[in-house]
Amino acid sequence: MRAVVQRVSWACVSSEGQELSRIDAGLLVYLGIGRDDQERDVEYLAEKIANLRIFEKDGQLSESLLDTKGDALVVSQFTLYGDVRRGRRPDFLAAMRPEAAQEIYERFLSALAMSGVLVRAGKFGAKMVVESANDGPVTILLDSQKAF
Numbered sequence: 001m002r003a004v005v006q007r008v009s010w011a012c013v014s015s016e017g018q019e020l021s022r023i024d025a026g027l028l029v030y031l032g033i034g035r036d037d038q039e040r041d042v043e044y045l046a047e048k049i050a051n052l053r054i055f056e057k058d059g060q061l062s063e064s065l066l067d068t069k070g071d072a073l074v075v076s077q078f079t080l081y082g083d084v085r086r087g088r089r090p091d092f093l094a095a096m097r098p099e100a101a102q103e104i105y106e107r108f109l110s111a112l113a114m115s116g117v118l119v120r121a122g123k124f125g126a127k128m129v130v131e132s133a134n135d136g137p138v139t140i141l142l143d144s145q146k147a148f
Contacts, residue, residue, distance in 0.1 A: 001041040001108075001144040002080040004030040007054050011073045011132035013122040020128070021120035026070030027052075028132050031108060032080025033101040034094055034145075041144035042104060046111035054138050061138075066116055074112065075122040075130055076105050098125055 005027055012022035029049060034041075049072065055063040065072060078101065082090030096104065102124045113119045122128050141148060 001034060001037045001045050001104075002032040003045055003049065003142040004077075004080065005049060005052065005054075005140045005142060006132065007135045007138035008073075009133040009135045011130065013073060013075055013131075014129045015123050015126040020123055021073055023071035023073045023118075023120050025068070025135070027065055027072045028130070028134075029072055029074045030077040030080060031074055031105065032077050033096045033104050034081055035096045037096060037104055037144065039107070042108045042111050044144045045142060046108055046115060048142060050112060050115040050117050052140065054140060071118045071120060072112060073120045073122075074105075074109055075128065076101070076124045 008026060008028045010022070010024050011028040013020050027049065050066050051064045053064050054061050055065070055068045055070070057063045078092060078095040079090070081092055081095035083094060084090045095101070105124050109119050109121055122130070
């Protein structure tokens with residue numbers, strides 16, 4: 001499971017001209033699900049994101065989303081598993097098939113909410129427009145297999 005986590009002043013996601021979700025200060029999380037991801041990956045990333053100390057206090061990155069009582073906007077993004085090492089067109093063989101990935105995506109949303117974070121979400125599998133104001137800017141890459 002992979003995530004691109006951005007500290008934002010605000011973020012919103014729309015589909016077909018309709019706003020689906022919006023948050024104020026918090027984290028925008030783009031979430032990709034790999035074909036081998038399991039419950040342990042869900043738990044690892046949910047805990048990591050809820051407790052990731054990337055909010056400033058006294059000039060240092062020392063507070064988490066839980067500390068600041070910020071919100072999370074989670075958007076599914078299978079393209080995080082796009083492999084472009086060969087050629088120019090990405091292959092997505094490492095991404096989980098959509099039918100199975102949707103269940104894991106929903107379990108991730110629940111796990112993050114269970115940690116005490118107010119969670120908003122995009123629409124799984126939909127074409128979406130995501131808007132945000134990256135605060136800092138602060139952007140962190142996470143991988144449950146610790147590939148990077």
